[in-house]
Amino acid sequence: MSIKFDVPGQLKRIAQVFTPESSIKAKEFFIGRKSIINDCLSIIDRPGAHIAIYGNRGVGKTSLATVLEPLYTEHTQLPIYFKSCDSVDSFESLWLKIFEDIVLHPKYEDSDENDTQSEPFMTEEVYKHFGVNEVLNVLKSIGSEAIIILDEFDRLESAFDMKLFSDTIKSLSDKLPNVTLIIVGVGENIVDLVGEHPSIERNLIQVPLLEMENPELRLIITNGLEMLTMNMEPHVIDKIVRFSCGYPYFTHLLALHACRSAVLRGRMEVLDNPDFHYAVSAAIRQSLESLRKAYSLATGSNRESIYEEVLWAVALADCDEQYTFQPKDLLIPLAKILKKPEVKYYSFIGHLTAFCSEDRGRILEKTKSKKRVRYKLRDPRMRAFILLKYQEYVKKNQAPTYGQLDIFGNP
Ligand SMILES: Nc1ncnc2c1ncn2[C@@H]1O[C@H](COP(=O)(O)OP(=O)(O)O)[C@@H](O)[C@H]1O
Ligand SMILES: [Mg+2]
Incomplete structure (x- = not known):
């Protein structure tokens, strides 16, 4: 395909519009x-x-x-x-x-x-x-x-x-x-x-x-695309919004890499395949060091274990408004991730306790409401990072997608 635009110039513009590492300095980039x-x-x-x-x-x-x-x-x-x-x-x-x-x-x-x-x-x-x-x-x-x-x-x-x-x-x-x-x-x-x-x-x-609303996150993307005179497949916009979990940092990070991927391939239109997939891997690699470290500390193990799977289920679980969940909220996502008809509490309760321990970096914390134990991710941005890791696994292993898991609805 012949490239009809200035690639280095466009890459530079993308980096000025989608800025995960920098707070917004000018009004025209500030959304909502x-x-x-x-x-x-x-x-x-x-x-x-x-x-x-x-x-x-x-x-x-x-x-x-x-x-x-x-x-x-x-x-x-x-x-x-x-x-x-x-x-x-x-x-x-x-x-x-x-x-x-x-x-x-x-x-x-x-x-x-x-x-x-x-x-x-x-x-x-x-x-x-x-x-x-x-x-x-x-x-x-x-x-x-x-x-x-x-x-x-x-x-x-x-x-x-x-x-x-x-x-x-x-x-x-x-x-x-x-x-x-x-x-x-x-x-x-x-x-x-x-x-x-x-x-x-x-x-x-x-x-x-509070976290940004999805329509506001969507505007960060569409506003940026307009400034860059680029297009993006609508369901890629949807995915970036959903994966951001309310955090504009991830919206900027994913949009940056998706747009870069398209331009490097000579297109001004961002596609699901390969640009979104490229963006997921790049976003994981370039995410905040603190998130990457916390994930590997929480899930690391010398023996075969399901720490990673339980953590994915945590990120996919139906939370309340304070982003807390109960163990029962993991039953469906974990069964689907493990491709089992059902899972028992005892197979993952110990993992939740371990996630609250110093050894696993206290990625989770316990909160009590109405005498029931609930859990939440200590750093709320972690949810988006875990979902990206799961998405990367899905892509490599043809595991059930979010659509099939029906947690976020169909893409
Ligand atoms: N209202 C907004 N519109 C567009 N992008 C935003 C907005 N608020 C934050 N961002 C982006 O989100 C990321 C984090 O923003 P920042 O202001 O540094 O957060 P905090 O100070 O709470 O840590 C940055 O990439 C920033 O550009
Ligand atoms: Mg700040």
């Missing part, structure tokens, strides 16, 4: 999340209110926080500062990073971008040790209005004085109500992020960020 954005914008307008955005790894927190910046700038003239937290940061070092940004990139009225001689906000002495009042003084000196976004807040460790930080939030709400802090980090709830601080409960408004 409309109601959350509106919530955040309305909270920012409320005097004394601050925001805590929390959710699982890879769900899209940094992307959301990043696009809030240009979106908010359209509505207001308030200066916005964005900083990422580090595990070694203390209360002082974190605020110093923010203050350095304020000095280097003044965004407030009356600031003179060329004036490098401007007075420092703080004297050397104060730089060494400061508390709530010093923070308030610096923020007053830039007009008492600002939005400060602190990403990766969960990375802060014992060097960081969370009590002092919560006192700062309280004082900001009382004394500088037009300064809004937006803290962003991994967590299942607000306590995971800032600990127990009842005094700031009223001021710090919780914005949980």
